[in-house]
Amino acid sequence: MDQQGQNGLLATYREGWRNRGVLGFVISTMLIAFYVVLYWEHKVEARFGVAPLTALSESIGLRNRWYLYGVLYSVAMVGGGIYYLRRHGNSRYNRVRITVNVAIQIALGFTLPFVMPLFGGQEVYFSYFWPLKYDYLYPQTLESLPLYFAVYTVIGSLLAAPVLALVYGKRWYCSWVCGCGGLANTFGDPWRHLTSKSDKSWRFEKVSIGIVFVLALATTALIVVDWKIGAQHPTLHRVVAGNDWRDWSLKSFYGFAVGAVLAGVVGTGLYPLFGPRVWCRNFCPMAAMLGLIQKLGRYRITVKPGMCISCGNCSTYCEMGIDVRSYAQNDESFTRASCVGCGMCAHMCPRGVLKLESTGRRSLAVVDS
Amino acid sequence: MRIVIIGNGVAGMEAAIAVREAEASWQITVISEESDHFFSRTALMWVCCGQMSHRDIEPFERDAYARFGFRRVRARAVGVDTRGHRVLLAGGLSPVPYDRLLIASGSAPRRGPWPGSDAHGVGHFVTMQDLSWYENEIHGGASRGGPPPRATAHLSATTADSPYQFREPGAELHGRVASKPAVIGGGLIGIEAAEVAVAAGLRPAFFIREEWFWPIALEPREAQWIGKRMGEHGVEVHLNHEVESLEVDPIGAVSAVKTNHGPYEADCVVIAIGVVPNTGWLANSDIERDERGGIVVDEALQTSAEDVLAAGDCASVRWFDGSRRPEQLWYTARDQGRIAGRGLLGNRSSYARGTWYNSAKLMDIEYTTAGLVNFDLERETNWFFEETGKVRSTTRVVSQDDRVVGFNMLGRRWDHTVLIKWIEERRSLSWVLPRLHQAAFDTELVPPLQAPGV
Numbered sequence: 063m064d065q066q067g068q069n070g071l072l073a074t075y076r077e078g079w080r081n082r083g084v085l086g087f088v089i090s091t092m093l094i095a096f097y098v099v100l101y102w103e104h105k106v107e108a109r110f111g112v113a114p115l116t117a118l119s120e121s122i123g124l125r126n127r128w129y130l131y132g133v134l135y136s137v138a139m140v141g142g143g144i145y146y147l148r149r150h151g152n153s154r155y156n157r158v159r160i161t162v163n164v165a166i167q168i169a170l171g172f173t174l175p176f177v178m179p180l181f182g183g184q185e186v187y188f189s190y191f192w193p194l195k196y197d198y199l200y201p202q203t204l205e206s207l208p209l210y211f212a213v214y215t216v217i218g219s220l221l222a223a224p225v226l227a228l229v230y231g232k233r234w235y236c237s238w239v240c241g242c243g244g245l246a247n248t249f250g251d252p253w254r255h256l257t258s259k260s261d262k263s264w265r266f267e268k269v270s271i272g273i274v275f276v277l278a279l280a281t282t283a284l285i286v287v288d289w290k291i292g293a294q295h296p297t298l299h300r301v302v303a304g305n306d307w308r309d310w311s312l313k314s315f316y317g318f319a320v321g322a323v324l325a326g327v328v329g330t331g332l333y334p335l336f337g338p339r340v341w342c343r344n345f346c347p348m349a350a351m352l353g354l355i356q357k358l359g360r361y362r363i364t365v366k367p368g369m370c371i372s373c374g375n376c377s378t379y380c381e382m383g384i385d386v387r388s389y390a391q392n393d394e395s396f397t398r399a400s401c402v403g404c405g406m407c408a409h410m411c412p413r414g415v416l417k418l419e420s421t422g423r424r425s426l427a428v429v430d431s
Numbered sequence: 432m433r434i435v436i437i438g439n440g441v442a443g444m445e446a447a448i449a450v451r452e453a454e455a456s457w458q459i460t461v462i463s464e465e466s467d468h469f470f471s472r473t474a475l476m477w478v479c480c481g482q483m484s485h486r487d488i489e490p491f492e493r494d495a496y497a498r499f500g501f502r503r504v505r506a507r508a509v510g511v512d513t514r515g516h517r518v519l520l521a522g523g524l525s526p527v528p529y530d531r532l533l534i535a536s537g538s539a540p541r542r543g544p545w546p547g548s549d550a551h552g553v554g555h556f557v558t559m560q561d562l563s564w565y566e567n568e569i570h571g572g573a574s575r576g577g578p579p580p581r582a583t584a585h586l587s588a589t590t591a592d593s594p595y596q597f598r599e600p601g602a603e604l605h606g607r608v609a610s611k612p613a614v615i616g617g618g619l620i621g622i623e624a625a626e627v628a629v630a631a632g633l634r635p636a637f638f639i640r641e642e643w644f645w646p647i648a649l650e651p652r653e654a655q656w657i658g659k660r661m662g663e664h665g666v667e668v669h670l671n672h673e674v675e676s677l678e679v680d681p682i683g684a685v686s687a688v689k690t691n692h693g694p695y696e697a698d699c700v701v702i703a704i705g706v707v708p709n710t711g712w713l714a715n716s717d718i719e720r721d722e723r724g725g726i727v728v729d730e731a732l733q734t735s736a737e738d739v740l741a742a743g744d745c746a747s748v749r750w751f752d753g754s755r756r757p758e759q760l761w762y763t764a765r766d767q768g769r770i771a772g773r774g775l776l777g778n779r780s781s782y783a784r785g786t787w788y789n790s791a792k793l794m795d796i797e798y799t800t801a802g803l804v805n806f807d808l809e810r811e812t813n814w815f816f817e818e819t820g821k822v823r824s825t826t827r828v829v830s831q832d833d834r835v836v837g838f839n840m841l842g843r844r845w846d847h848t849v850l851i852k853w854i855e856e857r858r859s860l861s862w863v864l865p866r867l868h869q870a871a872f873d874t875e876l877v878p879p880l881q882a883p884g885v
Contacts (some may be wrong), residue, residue, distance in 0.1 A: 068795060072630035076481035087580055146758040152795065152878045154821075239649055259494060366846055366872060369790055371477035371761040372441065373474035391765075408874050412792035414799065414844035 069148040079334070080252045086334040092332065094331035101322040129176060135245065136172045142248025149251065153409040155418075160239060163244040171241045186211050189239055192219040193278040194348035196316065201289040216373060222346075224355050230420045231361025232352035233403025236342060243342060247404060248380065250338025254406070257337030257383040264383065266402065270344045271353075274320055278347035281316045302314040320345065323327065334380050339381045343400055353399030361403065367393035369415045376407035376416060390415050432457045434775050435518055435529035437508050438646060439463040440472065440769035441761060443459070443535035445489075446638030449772025451499045460527055461498065462518065464507040464585045465595045466559050472537075473761055475562045476623040480630040484576025493580070506588035508536070508597070511716040513736040522588025530773045531738045534718075534726060535768065538706035538744040538759055539594035543615070547677030551600020552609070552685040555701045556624045560597050566569070566602040568699040569631045571608045584829035594709060601699060609633070609699035613688050615674055616703035617644045622793055625666045625700040629794075632865070634665045638688060638694055640674045647805060648791075648798075652815060653825055654843055657793050664794055669695075708745045708757050721747050725757040729782040732771050740774045742767035750785050760789060786854055788847040801850040802837030804829050811836075814860055816882040818842070826867075826882065830860045843880060844872040 077087035099106055099115055102245040109115040115127035124130050143164045150156045170189040178186050186207065199214045206290045209216070225235045236243045247254075257263075292299035304311030329341025342349050363386070370393070376386035382400045386407045389396045408416040434450055436443045437569030439461050447459055465869065474488040486493075494501050507521040511534075517526035540555035541550060554564045561581065566573055580697040585595060602608045612628045614621045617639030628635035643654035644661075658668050669692070673687045677700060678687040687694045708724040719727045719735035732748070743764035747755045758764075763784070770782045788801040824842030828835055834857045838850045849870035853863055862885040872880060 072477070072480035072482045074482055075478075075484050075574040076570065078575060082573065091633045098840060153874060154878075155874050158876055255487075292649055368788075368849065370763050371473040372471040372490045373477070374471060374483060374487050374490065375474070375477065376482050389488060405874065412797070413790045414797050417844075420876055 068152060070145075071149045074255055080255075082256070082335055086253075086280060089410060090331055090334045093333065094327055096329055097322075097326040098129060100328060101185070103127065122319060125179075125318065132172045135241070136168055138249040139167050139244055140243075140248075142245070142251055146248050146251045150171075150406065150409060153405065155405045156280070156409060159405065160247060162238055163240075164248065166239055167241050167244050171244075184208060184211075188214070189241060191215065191223055191235075193275075193282065193351060194240070194242070194346060194413065196278060196282065196321065196347070200285050200313075202285075218352050223352065227352040227355040228359035229363075231397075231401070231403050232349065232356045233360060233361070233401075233418075234404035237404045240348075242325065242329070242346065243339075243402060246333070246338035250330075250333045250381075253333050253335075254338050254339075254381040255337070255378050256335065257339060257381050258376060259377050259385045261382050264385075267344050267383070271346070271350045271400075272325070274345045275347045275350035277316060277320070281312055314387060319320045320347075337381055337383070339383075339402070349400070349402070356401070357397055357399050359397075359420075361406065361418075362395055362397045362400075363389070363401065364395045364417045364419050365390050365393055366417070368413045373412060373414055375410040375412060377411045379406045381406070386416065432532045433528060434459045434533070435462065435527055436460070436533045437462045437518065438535035438537055438743070438745075439466070439469045439503075440537050440764065441469070442537075442771065443468045443533065443763040445765050445768030446533050446535065446742060446772035446775060447501055448499060450775050451501070454589050455500075456823065457466075457708065460502040460504060460529075461496070461675075462504040462508055462520070462527065464505070464577055464589060464593065467503065467505060467581050467584065468579070469495070470579075471558070471761075472557070474558070476627055478574070478576070479562055479566050479627045480555075480568055481570075481574045481576075482630075484574065485579040486576065493613070497806065505584045507585065507590055507712070507714050509590060511713065511718060511736070511739065513739060514718055515580065517737065520588060521590050523774060524588050529738070531627060531777075532714075532740070533771050533775055534710075534734070534739065534741040534745060534770070535743045535764075536709045536712070536745045537879060538757075538762075539709040539711070540702070541705045541707050543674075543702040543704070545674055545675070545676045547679050547685060548702065549881075550589075550601070550677060550679040551599055551604050551683050552683045552698060553677060553702065554600075555594075555600045556620050556701050556703060557706060558594055558626075559874050560595050563703065564598045564674065565627065566599055568602050568609045569628060569633070569681060571602065572864065590712075592711065596790065604682050604684045605698065611636070611697050612667065612699040612701065613695065613697035614640060614701045614703055615688065616705065617641055617646075618671075618705065619645070619701060619793075620706075621701070621703035622661070622704055625661070626794055627663070629664050629666060634667060636667045636669060636688070636697060637661065638669050638674055638690060638695075640671070641672050642671055644668070645793075648789075648800065649839070650813070652817070653839065655819065656825055656841065657796060660794055660796060664809055672766075682852055706744070706759060708747075710745050721755065723747070723756060725755075727755075730772055730783070731779045732767060732782055740771045742771035747783070748782060751787050758784070772775070786851045788851060790847070793841075796842050797844055799840045799847055800834075800838065800843045801847045802829070802854045804839040806836035808836065812860075814864070816885075817881065818880060821878060824880065828863060833859045833861075835860055843877075844874070846870050846872040 103113050117126045119130040123226050136146045146160050166189050175185045189358050197203045275389045288302040324345040332340045370390040372391045374387045384398050436447050444722040468489045471488045475590045475847050506524050510519040519526050519530050540557040555561045569584050606845050611637040614624045615638045625637050627634045643651050661668050672690040674690050676689045680686040685700050688697045709725050726741040728741050728746045732742050744759045749755050773780045790797045808831050812830050816826045818824040827839040829837035868879050868885050
């Protein structure tokens with residue numbers, strides 16, 4: 063395992079498709095086109111008279127195009143997981159982490175929601191929480207869910223997720239459970255070195271993820287208000303939720319802009335050009351929330367002093383664009399809000415300088431940033 | 432105040448930044464022949480493989496010179512006029528005057544002493560230009576990351592004996608990339624050059640003069656263990672092979688390495704027999720150098736000339752054992768650069784070296800060492816354990832008179848600060864072994880070392 067675990071890693075920059083070559087742009091274009099059709103197939107059908115994904119789904123016996131998407135998503139994660147293990151499988155943390163993440167996607171992100179309706183149950187996702195799965199705290203959604211699941215998702219979103227982030231850092235979710243993170247770390251792994259490490263990209267990230275987070279909080283809050291008093295305030299109801307699902311309202315705008323454009327089209331479509339965590343780093347409200355909590359918690363990257371050789375393997379392979387080297391070469395242990403704890407910096411370090419830790423012991427100074 | 436720094440490696444840049452942080456208005460000029468940007472030399476092998484790009488191995492963003500207000504001179508220094516306080520440059524460029532000067536010109540590869548060492552297809556793996564040469568030999572050109580900016584900017588102001596000259600690859604003469612590379616010299620640069628070739632799908636021959644690999648750091652059991660791993664990766668290790676000459680074919684390219692055990696075919700040869708202080712350009716300047724070429728400095732890194740300091744690989748400093756020689760390590764260059772920065776500011780402070788430690792990565796095996804491990808001390812005893820199974824590692828604890836004096840660890844990660852503390856506290860082996868796991872620094876989920884007594 064030790065030696066096989068590095069296959070292809072050393073040649074990362076020698077392959078065009080992984081480095082914004084023509085094939086990289088082609089893959090990106092295809093991904094974007096796929097997501098556009100997936101989300102707005104009714105518009106494609108209205109214009110061209112065909113609904114390609116629905117037709118394909120039905121021809122292979124799947125209920126609708128979302129099941130097809132689930133199948134493709136799972137296949138991409140399994141295939142990408144194998145690729146990942148070939149590249150980084152010589153780290154036990156990586157092996158265990160990616161296996162768990164793929165297993166959760168297959169079990170909770172695909173099989174269970176696929177199987178439950180067959181037995182007359184409701185399609186629910188145990189591995190997604192508010193505010194990523196933003197509608198799971200909308201009162202109308204909660205009312206429609208089975209009681210056990212409504213309790214699960216409220217406790218999961220508002221209590222379990224933050225507490226676990228305090229104890230283990232946001233990685234418990236972003237790198238072990240989340241399907242978006244899972245796709246990024248498997249299917250997206252060939253492009254992980256493309257995430258920008260510039261100061262400019264860091265400044266952009268802080269603003270953009272903050273805006274989406276505030277928008278997510280505001281949308282959820284206003285939908286709760288609307289649910290309470292919307293019947294007496296038709297203008298409020300019109301603006302927040304809309305009278306018809308086709309209306310532009312805050313709710314439909316959030317779904318369109320964040321749920322479809324940023325998470326799908328941009329977030330996944332740009333993997334081959336800007337790295338696999340475009341969504342997680344810049345837009346995901348869950349990552350924003352857990353990141354703020356992470357700064358208050360125990361999780362940190364400990365730097366062994368005096369041993370860093372500034373080689374930059376850590377920064378190069380940081381999918382979140384953190385310039386890990388800038389801390390390591392100054393002997394500063396640190397906690398960054400964006401860090402998803404994938405463990406790659408520690409794994410890549412040729413001098414064993416870095417270590418992810420979430421134990422209570424704080425032997426070395428932690429710098430905030 | 433005019434500060435001039437020769438060399439933009441880690442020592443030079445640390446000093447420059449230290450000066451800038453204290454003095455916003457001083458004029459700081461950095462002279463570098465090799466490259467526009469400070470880069471991590473230790474990472475050259477990953478650029479050559481394709482694991483990193485040129486941009487990736489630069490610790491700062493490319494606007495660092497502008498941001499810090501450093502003036503860049505991309506030229507070869509050819510001497511220091513210590514009386515006139517000027518640095519002389521090649522290419523007819525006007526000399527650069529200084530009030531205080533830091534020489535941080537680093538190391539140059541040790542040239543091959545054998546006939547044929549200058550043939551096409553023969554090179555080193557130390558400088559940015561060596562990287563370009565080796566990339567051309569093995570891959571036929573730069574990776575998708577592209578070459579560094581202004582790669583050839585120094586060529587208008589250099590000299591023929593410069594270590595930063597480009598070498599023409601033998602591949603160009605043959606019209607193809609290397610298929611049978613050879614590496615001469617059993618040290619760290621040698622194993623890196625071999626790994627580069629392995630990553631390109633080749634089976635390099637690795638010629639080592641000594642009985643085992645890297646004898647200054649490893650003992651035979653450890654070296655054999657590494658040698659086995661090299662073999663598994665596809666490196667053909669030839670121990671006890673003394674090179675006699677490099678054979679050159681009629682078109683001028685290397686064709687074989689001739690050794691005391693006969694000739695071996697090779698179409699690309701990396702000579703990795705160490706580095707020497709890059710101070711040949713000071714031959715006609717009255718700055719004292721020792722017999723190895725290292726610039727003689729005092730505790731504050733002051734040279735024999737007034738207002739001239741030296742730091743990093745080019746300076747002969749006092750070692751932990753009292754001897755004076757260059758210390759060719761990344762972190763010591765960094766520390767010396769910081770001390771030199773204070774010196775440039777006019778605050779004398781001393782460079783003091785504590786207990787020896789270092790680390791490395793040999794193929795996929797990590798190495799940590801601390802204290803005295805290969806000194807053949809009197810009454811020395813070695814506790815050695817080879818771990819097989821899920822984690823493969825070796826652990827060696829060296830003791831003298833029941834006092835632990837050194838650690839040599841392969842395959843696992845260790846916190847050298849803890850190991851050093853134990854050495855300095857003069858702990859016994861029986862005290863250290865049961866506590867060894869306290870120094871473990873393995874990544875999470877790696878099972879701890881299980882060994883008798885540990």
